[in-house]
Amino acid sequence: MTRSRTTDEVTLALLGAGFVADFYMQALAYVPHQRVVAVYSRTEERAQAFAKKWNIPRATDRLDDLIQLDGVDLYVVGLPTFRHQDVCLRLAEAGRSLLCTKPLGRTAAEARTMLEAVRARGVRHGYLETEVFTPALVRAKELVDRGAIGEVVMVKSREAHFGSHSPYNWDPELAGGGPLLLLGSHNVEFSRFMLDKPRAVEVFAWTGTLVHQTPLEDTAVMLIRFDGGKMAQVEVNWITRHGLDLRNEITGREGTIYTDITGATGIRAFALRDAGYVLEKAPATTGWIQPVAEEPFTYGYVGHLKHFVDALRTGAPFAETFEDGYVVNAIIDAGYRSARSGRWEPVESS
Ligand SMILES: NC(=O)c1ccc[n+]([C@@H]2O[C@H](COP(=O)([O-])OP(=O)(O)OC[C@H]3O[C@@H](n4cnc5c(N)ncnc54)[C@H](OP(=O)(O)O)[C@@H]3O)[C@@H](O)[C@H]2O)c1
Numbered sequence: 001m002t003r004s005r006t007t008d009e010v011t012l013a014l015l016g017a018g019f020v021a022d023f024y025m026q027a028l029a030y031v032p033h034q035r036v037v038a039v040y041s042r043t044e045e046r047a048q049a050f051a052k053k054w055n056i057p058r059a060t061d062r063l064d065d066l067i068q069l070d071g072v073d074l075y076v077v078g079l080p081t082f083r084h085q086d087v088c089l090r091l092a093e094a095g096r097s098l099l100c101t102k103p104l105g106r107t108a109a110e111a112r113t114m115l116e117a118v119r120a121r122g123v124r125h126g127y128l129e130t131e132v133f134t135p136a137l138v139r140a141k142e143l144v145d146r147g148a149i150g151e152v153v154m155v156k157s158r159e160a161h162f163g164s165h166s167p168y169n170w171d172p173e174l175a176g177g178g179p180l181l182l183l184g185s186h187n188v189e190f191s192r193f194m195l196d197k198p199r200a201v202e203v204f205a206w207t208g209t210l211v212h213q214t215p216l217e218d219t220a221v222m223l224i225r226f227d228g229g230k231m232a233q234v235e236v237n238w239i240t241r242h243g244l245d246l247r248n249e250i251t252g253r254e255g256t257i258y259t260d261i262t263g264a265t266g267i268r269a270f271a272l273r274d275a276g277y278v279l280e281k282a283p284a285t286t287g288w289i290q291p292v293a294e295e296p297f298t299y300g301y302v303g304h305l306k307h308f309v310d311a312l313r314t315g316a317p318f319a320e321t322f323e324d325g326y327v328v329n330a331i332i333d334a335g336y337r338s339a340r341s342g343r344w345e346p347v348e349s350s
Pocket residue numbers: 015016017018019020021040041042043046047078079080081083101102103128129130166168182
């Protein structure tokens with residue numbers, strides 16, 4: 001049954017104890033009216049260590065026990081993408097409401113299966129896309145919505161760093177794709193968000209492997225043509241040396257908005273001694289550095305988790321759902337087809 005009841009406090013169970021799970025916990029510290037009651041990892045030790053670090057009362061390596069646990073309002077899936085389908089199907093089958101991180105699937109087929117499962121069971125489903133909750137980009141959308149730059153006709157969206165920290169993301173079978181999928185999912189959804197989610201018609205993409213020794217692409221550019229002729233350009237790579245690079249350009253008929261989330265952070269330093277953690281995927285901790293203040297806010301982690309917790313509490317709709325995740329996968333699938341064929345390819349989503 002779809003939940004629409006209101007509740008004072010949302011109880012969460014976290015699936016995953018890795019990189020993104022850590023960001024979720026940092027962010028949840030700023031989200032009122034919620035409590036994380038359990039965490040799952042493949043190994044008991046890692047689950048226990050994560051629970052201890054974040055003061056979570058229950059830790060387990062038994063997924064089925066967690067899925068059956070009484071008193072959990074919402075499951076947060078922060079597992080590697082190749083585990084999303086299986087875990088989300090099991091949660092949906094058990095009638096549990098869930099949020100799943102990006103990309104929803106490795107392919108549109110996987111995402112479609114997940115979407116059908118949550119629809120069939122009537123559970124609430126949220127797509128954990130951070131980019132559209134990034135404070136600077138929320139502000140940009142406010143400018144667009146008040147008509148400040150006129151009708152938006154083109155969105156350029158870039159994300160880059162020097163490659164995934166997770167070994168399985170360099171295995172084509174497990175990862176499902178390189179940066180076009182793993183980073184581009186953010187840029188595609190941000191572009192859809194800025195354009196008010198028109199139907200994506202067709203896609204043209206180029207992928208290449210320029211620096212890394214990998215069967216995956218490490219660089220990609222993709223054009224998306226939407227209904228009515230509006231365009232998006234997605235530029236992603238794993239060849240950028242200086243850490244996470246997030247930039248956007250939103251062009252309307254009467255103005256343009258530029259955002260630079262990690263390049264204009266308001267702090268720049270020259271350090272001869274080790275500066276410690278600087279920003280996500282920073283390769284250096286000395287010399288000229290540009291730390292990011294409050295990463296969980298700046299990257300949208302606080303914004304999206306607050307949105308989903310509030311929406312579940314009040315019965316409001318989720319702004320990002322498995323439907324969005326599925327469309328994103330369908331656009332990226334068309335991108336990979338186009339990179340192979342050298343032609344514009346239709347977006348096959350239903
Ligand atoms: N901005 C964002 O929204 C954002 C940012 C980063 C990542 N993500 C997404 O979050 C998901 C997880 O990414 P991550 O960076 O957190 O990954 P991660 O750090 O590699 O680990 C995530 C979890 O998966 C488990 N795991 C690691 N290798 C595994 C394997 N071979 N088989 C099964 N489980 C394995 C980890 O270990 P244990 O089971 O041992 O604990 C951990 O609990 C991905 O879908 C990624 O795209 C989203």
